[in-house]
Amino acid sequence: MKSRVYAVALVSPWLAACGSDVEGSPGTPVVPFVQVASPVSGASVDEPVVRLSGQVTAPGTLAKLTVRVNGGQPRPVEVAASVYNVSTFAVELTLAEGDNEVTFDAEDQGGGTSVQSVRLTFTPETQAPRIQVLSPTAGLAVSARRVRVELTASDNKGVTGLTYSLNGGAEETLSLPASAEDILSFDVTPRAGANELVVRARDARGNVGTSTVGFHLGGLSTAGGLHSGALRDGRVYAWGRNTRGQLGLGAGSAAYSNVPQLVPGLEGVVSIAFNQSFSMALDASGAVWTWGENSEGQLGHGTPPEPGQPQTPGASLSDSPARVPGLTGAVAIAAGYSHGLVLMEDGTVRAFGANDEGQLGDGTTTSRNYALPVPGVTDAVKVVAGSAHSAVLKRDGTVWVWGRNTYGNLGTGTAGKPGRPSADVVPGLANVVDIANGRDHFFAVHADGTVSTWGLGASGQLGNGLKGVGVQSATPVKAHGVTDARAVFANGNYGFARRADGSLLAWGQNGNGQLGVSDKADRVEPTPSSTQVSPLSSMGMGATHVVAVRGDGSVYAWGWNLEGSLGPSGIIDRWSYTDPIPVSLP
Numbered sequence: 001m002k003s004r005v006y007a008v009a010l011v012s013p014w015l016a017a018c019g020s021d022v023e024g025s026p027g028t029p030v031v032p033f034v035q036v037a038s039p040v041s042g043a044s045v046d047e048p049v050v051r052l053s054g055q056v057t058a059p060g061t062l063a064k065l066t067v068r069v070n071g072g073q074p075r076p077v078e079v080a081a082s083v084y085n086v087s088t089f090a091v092e093l094t095l096a097e098g099d100n101e102v103t104f105d106a107e108d109q110g111g112g113t114s115v116q117s118v119r120l121t122f123t124p125e126t127q128a129p130r131i132q133v134l135s136p137t138a139g140l141a142v143s144a145r146r147v148r149v150e151l152t153a154s155d156n157k158g159v160t161g162l163t164y165s166l167n168g169g170a171e172e173t174l175s176l177p178a179s180a181e182d183i184l185s186f187d188v189t190p191r192a193g194a195n196e197l198v199v200r201a202r203d204a205r206g207n208v209g210t211s212t213v214g215f216h217l218g219g220l221s222t223a224g225g226l227h228s229g230a231l232r233d234g235r236v237y238a239w240g241r242n243t244r245g246q247l248g249l250g251a252g253s254a255a256y257s258n259v260p261q262l263v264p265g266l267e268g269v270v271s272i273a274f275n276q277s278f279s280m281a282l283d284a285s286g287a288v289w290t291w292g293e294n295s296e297g298q299l300g301h302g303t304p305p306e307p308g309q310p311q312t313p314g315a316s317l318s319d320s321p322a323r324v325p326g327l328t329g330a331v332a333i334a335a336g337y338s339h340g341l342v343l344m345e346d347g348t349v350r351a352f353g354a355n356d357e358g359q360l361g362d363g364t365t366t367s368r369n370y371a372l373p374v375p376g377v378t379d380a381v382k383v384v385a386g387s388a389h390s391a392v393l394k395r396d397g398t399v400w401v402w403g404r405n406t407y408g409n410l411g412t413g414t415a416g417k418p419g420r421p422s423a424d425v426v427p428g429l430a431n432v433v434d435i436a437n438g439r440d441h442f443f444a445v446h447a448d449g450t451v452s453t454w455g456l457g458a459s460g461q462l463g464n465g466l467k468g469v470g471v472q473s474a475t476p477v478k479a480h481g482v483t484d485a486r487a488v489f490a491n492g493n494y495g496f497a498r499r500a501d502g503s504l505l506a507w508g509q510n511g512n513g514q515l516g517v518s519d520k521a522d523r524v525e526p527t528p529s530s531t532q533v534s535p536l537s538s539m540g541m542g543a544t545h546v547v548a549v550r551g552d553g554s555v556y557a558w559g560w561n562l563e564g565s566l567g568p569s570g571i572i573d574r575w576s577y578t579d580p581i582p583v584s585l586p
Contacts, residue, residue: 031112032058034065034104041118043525046125047093047205052102052118067095068103070472077104081289095122107253128209129155129201134183135486136197136215137502138553141538143487144382145217145331145343146435147393148447153201154180155209161202164188167195179216183233189219192331193270193284202489218271218282218332219546221555222540223491224292225276226565227543229263229540230555230585236272236281237585240565244277245319246292253319258564258573260585265321274540275335275385275491279319284496286329288342289321290421296338302326302368314369324352327371336385337439343383344373349374353462357388358421365421375425386437393435397445399426406454407440408474415474426454429476436490438508439543443495444476444489449483451497451526453477459493460524461508469523479507480525497526502551502553503537504528512544513578514559518577532556532580537557548580556580 030065033582036054039045056062056079064072065087079087092566093102104116134150136142154177163171167187188197194216201209220231220393227240227247237260247253248263263281266289269280278292290299294317301322303546305311306427324342327350332343335571339353341359350371351360351428358365361374377400379551380392389410400423401410406413411426434445441462453462454476459468463479485497494508495513505526506515513520516530535551545559545566557566558580561573567583 006076008112014203014324015131030059031114032056032060032062032106032108034106034116036104036116036118039118039483042121043140044121044123046123046383048094048097048122048124049092050091050095050120050122051092053088054183055086055088056106057086058082058106058108059085060110061085061556062114063107063109064105065089066105067091067093068105069354070101076106080318082264085137091404095120096560097122097124101320108395124203125157126207127154127156128205128207129159131199131209131211132200133197133199133213135209135500136213137535137551138213139215139553140539141216141218141220141549143188143217143219143332144212144380144393145189146433147217148185148188148433149188149197149214150179150183150185150201151211152183153177153199153209155203155207155358157203157205159201160204160454162200164199164348167191167198188217192217192286192547196416211578216270219540220549222272222274222336223542223545223547223565224274225543226278226545226569227274227279228545228557228565229272229274229279229348230260230547230549230583231269231272232585234268234270234284236266236269237261238263238279239567241563244293246274246277246279248291248319248321250320256563258567260586261584263321266402270462270574271333272540273333273335275541276337278338278340279321280333280335280340280582282330282333282339282450286331286345286565288324288327288330288333290324290340291318291321293317293451295336296354297367298336298338300327300340300371301351302369311369316323325370326378332383334385334390336390337387338530339385339388341383341385341390343392344381347379349380349383355421356471357404357419359385359388359390359419361402361423362389363421374423380495382435383569384435384437387439389437389440391437391442392423393432396430397433397447399401399429399432399435399442400424400428401442404440407472409440409442409455411442411454411474411476412511413475415472426476435489436488436495438492438495439494441495443479443490444499445488445497449484449486451479451482451483451488453479456493459509461490461524463495463524463526465524467522482526487540489539492543494524494541496529496539496541498536498539503535504530504534512560512574513576514541514544514546515559516546517579518578520578520586528560528581530558547583555583555585
């Protein structure tokens, strides 16, 4: 009897040290003992549901095991079959936020009982999922009405929900990323002007991460033959040559301005496009405004004549902006050398101005001083206009061209006259996300980041390593070495590609330093341009000079400066600037 008492006396301190409250039962030398293996007492968890596991030692055969959370109602715990009087268990419990006491009560068949408690702290995990929008970047100005959004979403507990909304619209559900490195992509249709994209990611705890990106649809900078423009806060600023009223400063204004001036009478403008000696602007209401040279009816200020009657000739120029009649619901504009194009909300196109090569696309070569629909063009997301040709990018990634074909402008495999007065697809060109054109050459960016070019290549503007008299391509060829282009820009006989990181590649004619590469040598292959305007937001190109807006909104110009075409006062007239110089708007 003394030895039995002595054994109990030895075991009891050991059980007490393990945190058990052991009660002896008459006739039972050892009571059940509960040991929680995981999580240990004092642990902190970040999920409300926790799985506790451990074992029960019951020499007297275990009768039941229950568990309570914070003194609540006991619930039974299932145990595995006993091996040498030891049974294992695992149970899931829901904890309250903060400190919790979990109590196990064990009882054997002889009535012996014991209690084991562990303390656990539940601190909710509050880390929100992380979203990184790779494209579009904040402050970017896009020119196509189909914008590819690319993003990553990650969370330490896993993303359980992902949505986006555009301009306060309904939330659209996105597929979940397979991993933190998985890049998700989808297309949105922006409105003309400012746009706000909001992406939200949720995790299992209900934490929400949000990323908001603002971007712009429309041109923020532009250039014509020798005049230039920039858009800020809905107002248009213009400078340079003004011999045909192309600055829009009104009657009696000077023949040129070597500093930016506010164009009066325009408010709420969302896009501008200049070329040669006339100017276009689009406002937030969907109205189009034009001014400057009008010898070919390129201002579109006329009205359709009565059937069988000739059109009424318009004024030779307009020195103040005037609204193009009959146009509502416009979302984008493009200025050719002597004609204009307008993209409508429904994806159709209107055209006006010179039509000697069929560039209005109406099946004739009759010029029009009023806007008319381009037959057969639907679902367009971008319009561009060149010397005497026109083109659209469609939502399906195809490119449709009409007008001049002297240098293979149409991309059909043949070159020469006459042009084609109706729109048709460029064969073999697919998955295009952006287009641009110069005087007589074209660029097309593909979804894989490569650039196809065609048309005139005499100055190396095709970027395929060739230049010289007679160099041209009537079918698309690849610009050398371009693999990560996101947008393209062109005019005259040169062009640029904006890369994924916002930097620029330039190629083609450079006699006036218009490539921004610190010299005046032509480039027959894409070459890195000045980093001063990186990351690029918007670019407008004249025949021999460039106006660009950087991502922070600052304005720069480079190339040929004549009659104030570059903007800053105090710089040398009739001089080529091979690197960007800052332009201050009033």
